[in-house]
Amino acid sequence: MEDMTSRLYSAAVKGSVTDLLELLQQDRLILDRLTSANGFTTETPLHVAAMLGHTQFVKEILDRKPQLAKESDSQRYLALHLASAKGHVEIVKALVFVSPVMCFARDKDGLNPLQLAAIKGRIGVVRELVKVVPDAARATCGQGETILHLCVKHNQLDVIRLLVDQVMGNYEFVNAKDHYGMTILHLAVADKQIETTRFLVTNTSIEVNAVNANGFTALDLLAQSHRDIKDFDISESLRIVGALRTIDAPPQGNWTVPHGHRNHQPEAAQNNLVKDKNQPPEDWLTRKRDSLMVVASLIATMAFQSGSNPPGGLWQDDLIAGDSNNNTTRALHMAGKSIMADKKPNDYAYFLYSNTLGFVASLSIILLLVTGLPFKKRLFMWVLTVTVWVTITAMALTYRISVLHFTPSHQVPVATRVVNYGLYGWSGIMALVFLLHFGNLVIKFDKMVEKIVGEKR
Structure with a gap:
């Protein structure tokens, strides 16, 4: 029996349908013995074939023993988990056909097959599973993360685009929060994912001013993070669509939420603030x-x-000069000093x-x-x-x-001319800006004088 089992596993590794059929002729019950009830604790041949992408081998087993698709290994992986993580679309189709409910099965980390495919970036598998069992995309795991939270954490923007396009009820889907009150926009901004942030604020109904459990908006998290050159682009993307920091938000009575606004949220309008037309615009x-x-x-x-x-750098050593007559010494230069x-x-x-x-x-x-x-x-x-x-x-x-x-001495004249031209250009720009400001000041002063004179008259 052990020899037959070893040969079966060997056939699964090779994906040899011929070897499988030969073994079944010798022992028609060989697949029936591979169950957890008989003490099975590792992966079945179906797990092995699904992981390695042997489509015909998988289909041959499912034709004869479809129940094996529901068997889990010691890590609580179904064959569907392994095929999804590896991106074997045809095998996923065959397994889901046996039992679509397997799309909700969780492994030891609490992930279902669709979530595993998403964090691995398996676009084809994600598209297939969402089409067959769309509700699997709404399952949460761990600390209340949705599949979109997992995609952001693993920087899978292409999968996010697909899910946003395919899953119905887009508004609730993209604005879901984990146990810490974090939306996917909070996570994208905190991780400085520029492209993901731009996509979310321009192509979805994401709440740009939603607050987490600590009362912070996405812009608050950006301000608190380690400074980075990406901060400017992310901040601009958020500001353009009306994102605010908590300290910038005026009293709720000074704001309105117009009907039909793409960031409208009936349950928590205070998280989506839009300035009233009577309010002055934000200062620069x-x-x-x-x-x-x-x-x-x-x-x-x-x-x-x-x-x-x-x-020019720093001196790397000490250089001390001595006088042979009076034995006095003096330092020409010292290590660590500027050359x-x-x-x-x-x-x-x-x-x-x-x-x-x-x-x-x-x-x-x-x-x-x-x-x-x-x-x-x-x-x-x-x-x-x-x-x-x-x-x-x-x-x-x-x-x-x-x-x-x-600059080498023979190139100093050229370098001086080039650098000076640059400074002259900069000085010209500064002078122009100064004149514009000065002209604006003169105009304001002239209007103020006219107003005073008019009041006196």
Whole structure:
């Protein structure tokens, strides 16, 4: 008997239908003995063939013993779990035909075959299972995650697109929350998945201002996360569709939820706030605050790195000169000190001034943004604008000094000309912006004078 069983498993590994038929001729009951009731604790030959993709072998077994499709192994995997995870569409079709209810069976991790196929990115299997048993897509697992939560956690955007298109009741489906109150948008933003975030906010009825169990919106999670270059794109994608941070949301009475809005949620309208037409639009700083914070953090990082590792690098050893007459010594240079400071002290001083100015100015921007000052006050806006100009100008000067320092002497004239042209262009842009602001100020002042004179008359 053990020899027959071993031969059966060998045939399953090879996918040899001929060997299977030969074994069945020798022992017609060989498949009937492969049940958990007889002490079976590992996978059946059907598990093996389904995992390896031997379609004809699987169909031959199912024709003779369809009950084997319902047998689970020690990990609680059905053959359908294994075929789904591997993406064998034809085998999945054959197994589901035997018993569609197997689509709801859970493995040791609480996942059904459709969920396994989704996290593995098996598009064909997902399409087939959703078509046959669409309710399997609504099953939750673990901490209340839906299949969409699992797709986001495993970065399977193509599967998300398919599920959103195929599953009925789109609104409830995409806005479902896990036990922590996290929607799929919360997860996508927290994991900095730019493409997934864009798809969700532009192609689904996702609630952009839904809050989790801690009362945080997706934009709140982005603001609390580690700063990244992706933050700007994600923040813009969210802001465009009306996403807000919790601290930005005005009293509920100042907002309305228009009928038919794609983010409308009757049960919790406070999570989907749309500004009333009588309310003034958001000021520029409120909408761009997160972006400014990212830019200021990046500039501060650049300035810190430049200050701790100046152009030209640092001396790697000590060089001490001695006097043979009086035995006195003096250090020509010391390890860990700036080479530029010894070779070109004047240039190093200019570099230090501009780099420090940029560093301090960027830190000032961060401080101004996090201290909760009155953003809509003109004085605050003016101070912040000037600080941004100073920061960028200082970094431009730092770049000029750095480039000219490590440029070979025979190329210095060319490098100087190129860098200066760049700075001239930058100065022209700054001058143009200044003139526009100054012109706007003059116009406002002129209107104010006319108003005062008119009131006196």
